[in-house]
Amino acid sequence: MGLVIAFWVLAVLAILSALGVVLLRNVFRASLSLVLCFLAVAGLYITLSADFLAAVQVLVYVGAISVLIILAIMMTRNVPQGNPSNKLAIPVFIVAAAFLAVMVYAVTGTAWPVSTQPPLEPTTAALAIKLFGEGGFILPVEIAAVLLLAAVLGAIVVAREK
C-alpha cells in the first residue's frame, strides 16, 4: 500500500516538474524543475526495487548533468531571459498528444507476460555480475568506456578557446 502511495506521489511530482521544464518562463527555474524531475525518477526506481540505479540516477543526473546544465545557463547569461516557443507550438502539441494517445492505447491493449517472481532485493552485486561476469556485458562496458573518453575529448576540443 505504501508503495502505491509512493508511486502516485512521485508520478505526479515527476509529471508536474516535467511540465515545469517546458512551461516555466525563467530558464534557471526550468533547470531546477528538471532536477526535481530527476529526483522523482530516482524515487520511482526505488519503487521498482532498482536501488543501485536510484543511487546512480542521483549521482549522475542530479549531481553531474544538472550542474553541467546550470553551468551552461550561467555561461550564456546575457541571452534575453525567457523560454519562448517557436512557430510550431500547435502542430507539435498535436503530434505529441497523438503520440501519447497511441502509446497509451498500445500499452493498455497489450497482454504483457508479467512474471510473478519477487524482485531481486539488493541489486548491486547482481548487476556487477551481469556487467563484468562470465557471459555478461563486458564488451559493451568497454565500448561505453571508449565512448565516454571520446565524448570528453570531443567536448574539450569543441569548447576550448581558439
Add this chain to the structure above:
Amino acid sequence: MNLALEHYLVLSAVLFAIGLYGALTKRNAVIILMCIELMLNAVNISMVAFSRFIVPALLTGQVFAIFVMVVAAAEVAVGLAIILAVYRGLETIDATRINLMKW
C-alpha cells in the same frame, strides 16, 4: 489496488510526450537539451519497469538503463560544449537563429 506494469509505462509515455513537445518547440538550445534528457529518463523508467515486472531475476533492463545513462552523460557533455562554442561565435543560443548550416 496494486501497481502494474501499465502504470509505469503510461507514466513514461507521458514524460516522453512532454519531452518531445519541449524538444521540438523550444528556442533556447539548453532547454532543448534538457527536454532530450527528460525523454531519455522516460525511456529509462520503462526499461526498469520491464525489467522489474517481466524478468525480475535477470536485471537486463537495468543493465540497458545504465548504458542509456552513460550515453546521456556523454551526449550532455558534447551538447553543452557545442552550445558554448555556438554562443561564442554567434552570441545567441536561439535555435531558430542558428541557421549557418541551413540549406
